[in-house]
Amino acid sequence: MSGPTPRVQAATSRGGDVRVTWDAGVTARFHACWLRDNCPCPDCRHATTGELVLDQLHVPVDVAVVEATVGPDGELDVRWDDGHRGRFCGGWLHAHRYDDPADRTTAPAPSWGAELGAPPRFTFADVVAGGQGLRSLLEAVAAVGLAVVAEGPTARGTVVELADAIGFVLPSNFGATYDVVTLPDARSNAYTALGLVTHTDLPHHAWPPGVQLLHCRENSVTGGESTFVDGRRVVEALRDRAPDALDVLTREPIPYRYVDEGADHRYAGPAIELDGAGDLRIIRYAPNVVAPLQVAFDRLLQVRRAYQALGRAVDDPAHVVRYRLQPGDIIVNDNHRVLHGRDAFDPTSGRRVLEGCYVDRSELDSKRRVLARGAA
């Protein structure tokens, strides 16, 4: 936050709500019940945990404010009709106002297409040093959903160093980390030289891992360029060109399945989930692991067409960023938003060795907020 802490200048109680005006001239209303719920006194909130001790369940929704006055340091002093008193910091109230829609919402980061050119670039040394270098990476992942951490070592385990800087490795059925190399008895198309349709990882999990790290240790093959697509741009394209398909994709479950000797993962959920504001919450798209559709007979072709429309939007060259991984690069991508793939390559032309792992998206966001503490 920049500038001085806003101070309350005037407060007018109308029983059910209080109208507060700050010194900067901003005005907002707060419900008496909202204020009671958020009373910061140690009887209502635990002194060390900061968590609620107040039993909100038994605060009546129609609790009223009897008196609202301005304290000596621009605080709001409130007395409710249950006899309780509380004092709110003016700056805290300002930061938590909800009266104006603009106070409550932050615009989602803009989407991107091929015009992005390449993933935003950071260097390994800067990022693993922590502090501002790490923060810049995490801000880019939050805003763009994609970044490359370049000029790193090519040793096995490097990807774990980066994961540990961000949070910790989130294990999956592929292990804590996994090698993306060509294997004769591949249990996933990833472990072949086949091209991989631009996709999201692990859609057969109820909640796929939120962040993927993919470290390039060697890349001397012909072909094998990486592709990236912003799911948010895909949603925008569908909303423009195929709104009915988008509607189907947000409602009808697409079943995914992954099977090997020790695993049998299945999940069926909408390919696209939007939040209440219509923004992308998660996209699940991986046509190579789609299981047989199980939808109503008379809706099946409609669902099939919608999924095909999604695939066409993902493959649209206007949406695709193509990037050749360099040894020492680590791609960081938001697996709930950004799809990734690769062109086919010639396995006899050289070696292509990647090591990958996942990180929880909430952990990345938490670290980003912690690093922002005290930063201007």
Added chain:
Amino acid sequence: MSGPTPRVQAATSRGGDVRVTWDAGVTARFHACWLRDNCPCPDCRHATTGELVLDQLHVPVDVAVVEATVGPDGELDVRWDDGHRGRFCGGWLHAHRYDDPADRTTAPAPSWGAELGAPPRFTFADVVAGGQGLRSLLEAVAAVGLAVVAEGPTARGTVVELADAIGFVLPSNFGATYDVVTLPDARSNAYTALGLVTHTDLPHHAWPPGVQLLHCRENSVTGGESTFVDGRRVVEALRDRAPDALDVLTREPIPYRYVDEGADHRYAGPAIELDGAGDLRIIRYAPNVVAPLQVAFDRLLQVRRAYQALGRAVDDPAHVVRYRLQPGDIIVNDNHRVLHGRDAFDPTSGRRVLEGCYVDRSELDSKRRVLARGAA
């Protein structure tokens, strides 16, 4: 699956779909496009990965069947108008039919209330032996969302043994495992002697961990009984008594936040998410970590009332199972469905030491399916 593999007895192509009759007399239609998508031949599906090689994106939705006949072992032989031919095992087709709604849906497990009495009980030795003992536990977690693994050791790390038998430990901001003990500088109400409202864990994560394991190492205090509530029963109660509140709870985001020195976790999502069939997908309820509501001014009291209605349904004694943890018990609960809490206890009356960790729900389900392979 029981009984012999169903064999196809008759097949009638009508171009856009094929009507199949099995020897048991069951009949179902399959779209020509669905059959083409699922052709099992090695040109369409990778021989070792089992994943699709066929590019479904370029299979026309209106592909037609030219010929459908019955093979020598009760298979379905199909020729499409793109010139491709495929052979489907009769049993596979039978298992994946979707023509009748009853073929596609499985009824959700019944909900429970106080009448459950106690969590279904298993013993540590049986469960960690794997095989049928482990499978029984995992089936109970899938059906009831709650179980106790009893008669185990009381040593630190025992909970990890169980996690490793099920899958692997899912780390969180509380570490790989965490001790639930009374601490003077508690960073969560869990680490006090306060009662804990029956709640779900980590609602401030975009996707809270799906399975909680909580191992009782010592319990000699007065009080501190554990409580469990089936979120599915809560949804049923709200649907009966407060359908408007349920509707609000599935739409309006409730913000949760957890802060300590190294973490700042925030998430705002509906307290109750239902799937397309109206069944509970996930419940997030933890009033002690609710952040200040940020909803439209004129809807705020409605949201507050709905959340209070949810709290009342959770606290309804008809819904609560109360259980006193014994040293050596490990509670296993579905954190997306079953809420847990504890009564306050007297920290001077003895010791209460729990060790907890999380496991991914998709990993548990995967292990359950793997253990069911080949079982009658």
